[in-house]
Amino acid sequence: MDKPTGPLAGIKVIDVTTVVLGPFATQVLGDMGADVIKIETTEGDYTRFIGPSRTQGMSSYFATLNRNKRSLALDLKKPAAMNALLKLIDTADVFVHNMRIGAAKRLGLDYESLSKRNPKLIHAAASGFREGSSMQEFPAYDDLIQGLSGIASLNAGPDGAPRYFPTVVVDKLTGSTLASMIGMALFHRERTGQGQAVHVPMMETILSFALVEHLWHGVQGEPEKGVGYPRMLTPHRRPYQTKDGFISVIAVSTAQWKTVFDAMDVGHLIEDPRFASIAGRSDNVDALYGTLTEGMLKKTTAEWIAILRPKDIPCGAANSLLDLFSDDYLKETGFFEKVDHPVEGPSVMTAIPARFSETPPNVRRLWPTLGEHNREVLREAGCTEAEIDEIVS
Numbered sequence: 231m232d233k234p235t236g237p238l239a240g241i242k243v244i245d246v247t248t249v250v251l252g253p254f255a256t257q258v259l260g261d262m263g264a265d266v267i268k269i270e271t272t273e274g275d276y277t278r279f280i281g282p283s284r285t286q287g288m289s290s291y292f293a294t295l296n297r298n299k300r301s302l303a304l305d306l307k308k309p310a311a312m313n314a315l316l317k318l319i320d321t322a323d324v325f326v327h328n329m330r331i332g333a334a335k336r337l338g339l340d341y342e343s344l345s346k347r348n349p350k351l352i353h354a355a356a357s358g359f360r361e362g363s364s365m366q367e368f369p370a371y372d373d374l375i376q377g378l379s380g381i382a383s384l385n386a387g388p389d390g391a392p393r394y395f396p397t398v399v400v401d402k403l404t405g406s407t408l409a410s411m412i413g414m415a416l417f418h419r420e421r422t423g424q425g426q427a428v429h430v431p432m433m434e435t436i437l438s439f440a441l442v443e444h445l446w447h448g449v450q451g452e453p454e455k456g457v458g459y460p461r462m463l464t465p466h467r468r469p470y471q472t473k474d475g476f477i478s479v480i481a482v483s484t485a486q487w488k489t490v491f492d493a494m495d496v497g498h499l500i501e502d503p504r505f506a507s508i509a510g511r512s513d514n515v516d517a518l519y520g521t522l523t524e525g526m527l528k529k530t531t532a533e534w535i536a537i538l539r540p541k542d543i544p545c546g547a548a549n550s551l552l553d554l555f556s557d558d559y560l561k562e563t564g565f566f567e568k569v570d571h572p573v574e575g576p577s578v579m580t581a582i583p584a585r586f587s588e589t590p591p592n593v594r595r596l597w598p599t600l601g602e603h604n605r606e607v608l609r610e611a612g613c614t615e616a617e618i619d620e621i622v623s
Contacts, residue, residue, distance in 0.1 A: 236263025236591035252328035253295040254405030260298030268299040303601030317611040341427035354428040372398040466519030469548035470526035476548035494525030
C-alpha cells in the first residue's frame, strides 16, 4: 500500500454511512489522504450487491464509492462490537453517519454523547431534512428529494411530466458538500482545538444549488412573476443535431454570437434587436437557440468543430457514455485508470479529479472486501485477541 500523501494525511475517519451520500463523502476524504475506516453491518453495504461483479459482494457500484477505505464489519447488537466502535471513535478525528438523527441518538452515536468522550471530534451527519425541523425523522432518498425540491419538474419531458435526473444528483451533491464542510470544520479545529457537529440536509443543499439561476423573480420576493431561468428551460437548449450526429455548442458574449452567426451564414442576425445584446438574447432565448437548431444541420459534427473551435467557441461532440472510453481528452489525462484488484482482478477506476502541488492525493487502497480489515482495525482499537474473536465470530 502506498503512503497517504494528500492534505488530510494523518486524519482518522470513522465512517458509519451506507449507500451513496455518505460513502461518496468519505471516499473524497480518503482520496485526500484520510484513513477511512468503513463500519459495515455483517451483511455489508447495500451497494455491494448492485451492478456487475466477478465476486459476490464486490459490485461495480460499491467499487466506485469505496476506494481508500478499510472495511470493519460489526454487529452492533453485540456489546463488545459497540464497545470497539466507541474505542475507535475515541481516537478519531472525524465521525460520519447518514442515519436518521433519532437513530443515531438511540445508539449513543449523537454529537452530545460522543463529544463527551472525544471533545476534539468532528461529528458529521447528513440526512433528508434540517435537524430540529418537523421532518427531521422523515425517511429520504435521492428520488424523493428530487421530487420535493422541484428539480424533477425542471427536468420534465415534452409531456410536462416530472422526470428524475438519470443520476443520483442529490446524494452526490450532498456528499460532496458534506466532505467540504468536514474539511472546514477540521480547519477550524486546527486554529482553535475545538471539535463540533456538522449537519447537512439534502433538501436545502439541492435547493441552494438549483435556485442559483432559477430563483429569478423570487430574488425580489415576487415568485408569482416567474421562477426559472428561461435559458435553462427552452426546449432548444440541448445538443444540436448535425448532418451525422449531435454537437454541444454555446455562445455567451455578443462577439461569440457574431462568430457563430457568421459561421452559419446568418451574420445579419447580430443586428437584430432580439439578439444584439445580453438582455435581448435573454428575453428571446427560444428564437435565439432556434437558430442553432436550424443552423447546425448544415454540416457534420467534425466540420463544425473544425470551424468553431479555432475561433474559441466552446463546442464538442455530444458523447454517449460508451464514447467516453475512447475520448481523446480523457485518454490524454488518464481519467480511466486500469488497476489490478487483488480479488476482482483487472478493473478500471476513475481518477481523482483534484490536483494539489504540495500534497497530491493518491489511491492507496482499492475497494475492500467485507470485513477485510477486521482484525487489523480492532487491534488498533486496543481489543485483545479474545475480544476480537468474540466480535468477528
